[in-house]
Amino acid sequence: MTQNKAVLSWIDEMKALVEPKDILWIDGSEKQADALRKIACASGELEALNPEKFPNCYLHRTAVNDVARVEGRTFICTRKKEDAGNINNWMDPVECYEKLSKLYKGSYRGKTMYVIPYSMGVVGSSFSKIGIELTDSIYVVLNMLIMTRVGPEVLEALGDNPDFVKGLHATANCDAENRYICHFPEDNTIWSVNSAYGGNVLLGKKCFALRIASYLGRKEGWMAEHMLILGIEFPNGEIKYVSAAFPSACGKTNLAMMIPPEVYKKKGYKVWTVGDDIAWIRVGEDGRLWAMNPENGFFGVAPGTNEHSNYNALMTTKKNCIFTNVGHDLSDNTVWWEGLNDNPPKNAINWKGEVWDYKKYDKADKINTSCAHPNSRFTAMASNCPCLSSEFASPKGVPLSAIIFGGRRAKTAPLVYESRSWQHGAFVGSIMASETTAAAAGALGVVRRDPMAMRPFVGYDMGDYWQHWLDMGKKIPNPPKIFHVNWFRTDDEGHFIWPGFGDNMRVVLWILARCAGKVDAVESPIGYLPKPEDINIEGLDGVTVDTIKELVTIDRKSWLEDVENIKEFYKQVGARVPKEFYTELETLETNLKA
Ligand code: OXD
Ligand code: MN
Secondary structure, eight states: OOOOHHHHHHHHHHHHHHOOSEEEEOOOOHHHHHHHHHHHHHHTSOEEOOTTTSTTOEEEOOOTTOOSBOGGGEEEOOSSHHHHTTTSEEOOHHHHHHHHHHHHTTTTTTSEEEEEEEEESSTTOTTOEEEEEEESOHHHHHHHHHHSEESHHHHHHHTTOOOOEEEEEEOTTOOGGGOEEEEEGGGTEEEEESOOSHHHHOTIIIIIIIIIHHHHHHHHTOEEESOEEEEEEOTTSOEEEEEEEOOTTSSHHHHHTOOOOHHHHHHTOEEEEEESSOEEEEEOTTSSEEEEOOOSEEEEEOTTOOHHHHHHHHHHTSSSOEEESOEEETTTTEEEOTTSOSOOOSSEEOTTSSEEOGGGOOGGGHHHHOSSOTTOEEEEEGGGOTTBOTTTTOTTOEEEEEEEEEOOOSSSSOSEEEOSSHHHHHHHHHTOEEEOOTTBSSOSSOEEEOGGGOTTTOSSOHHHHHHHHHHHHHTOSSOOEEEEEOSOOBOTTSOBSSOOGGGHHHHHHHHHHHHTTOSOEEEOSSSEEEOGGGSOOTTOTTOOHHHHHHHTOOOHHHHHHHHHHHHHHHHHHOTTSOHHHHHHHHHHHHHHHO
16 A cells, blocks of 8 residues: 555554454455454444334444543653643553553454554645544444545555654453553654543544644644534624634534524524534734634534434434444434433444443433433534535635633633733633533543643643643734633523523624624623613523523632632642733732722
8 A cells, every 4th residue: 555664663563562363454445344344243343224114324332441531540641741741641652552562462462453543644645644543443443434534545645754643553351450552752653452432443533633643743843632623604694713612511612503583594693513623723914814724523512412402413423434332222222322312222232232221310310310421422524514614625724813712610710701912812812611421441530631621631731731722822913702601690590591502693693793803791800791672582482581680790709719729729720820811810810800
């Protein structure tokens, strides 16, 4: 497939380590993918679903102990510990290679080594980057074929250039005690062992497109961010783009694919999806920021996805899709998950592969009683998405009018506020917090600080990453405005106050009106708030101007508690927190106390 000496000698070296019985180069062809699907179905790795209802769709179950990203076992292996920073786990690279080599040794015996050459971003674009993943898992191959661009054209684009990201994955024994997801940003290398769950093993995604890419972005003067990208088309045909960073499982896919509320649809507004998870962002020749989605598919959370919450995502899963850890409805050989509809299947197998009794479902104990795992996923082709942007594959991406940060906060954060400047906006990103979800292993619903939604994904020191945001700000002649949103505020009974989903467009339109200088805002201790009457509530049941007033109220006491928590967090991040952020924090505190 290639004469590239760096590629060939690296593969030889890895071959000697893992000792496969043979090697298969993945060529991106349908013929080869189909042959692999047949092998996976025969071995039980995949189950083919109802070909009428779900053509070319498959179900896969991971090991019960291997269902989410494992942040505790994810390492950044820089030569100097301080370059990985205090927020990341660190291991010395020499020690890590040695330790993991023992786990890899002979782990492919009797198995095929699949070599996947892939491009993050359209092949050949100067914004794109190339990786090669070696894996022993057909599931990984088939997912990478959906999530990235794979084939000989990737190797052609690479030519004899030694600059590619080397990824080695081995399922090994799926031993949770010896599971490691390790990144060597100084070597362009990723080693993942003893897992077969998406976020740990589809190395193009979190490992490359965020952790390694964030490191490269700092070195090369661009940004890799955990952001969706969407376009809003106005009735006059003009399209404005925004990117938004929310922590995992906080609705990035839903916002990226939202359907405009009826009042807007009638007027001719449309939403176009460019990306739902990752954005690579650069300064364009015109002085604006341009964002592109390096992925080629969606690895979305299934539970809660339904016709109303995300019709477009649901449609995207109807063909050529791989479902992971969802329920299997045996009555018609289809899939089911909590929140798909109100008809739990009577004859189903749950995510663990056991007969499922819908009568025993207990919301308080989802892991043990649900049909689908709370972090079960669909891997779907972007090209299936009914609202895919015509700019999805544009080699230079799309120009950003706004960057939006957001978290899942029952209290504190208002529905929306605008930062006062790029520096203040970066600060707002740095103080993001959210209640934890099922996307990562660990306790749920606990507030944790998740700056820029990148806490698990920055491939170097968090303080340096913040400094990079500030440095980038100086290089953008026409920077986008930066906002913060929170769809998840609850009343005293714990009910969400804001309807969310498609109605979030009302907030995005306020944001775009601010960017166009078409609407006023009110100064507050935290930034600019909307005048409640400027959020359009036409056609919204049960939401009044008073509701909006409540949603944008700043509770100084809980904000001041947050300030204390932020101080603790900054201390934890350590010596490299930019001084500008301490200045912003002081201003925030002073404003709140005024
Ligand atoms: C994801 C995640 O899978 O953020 O996108 O966990
Ligand atoms: Mn994500």
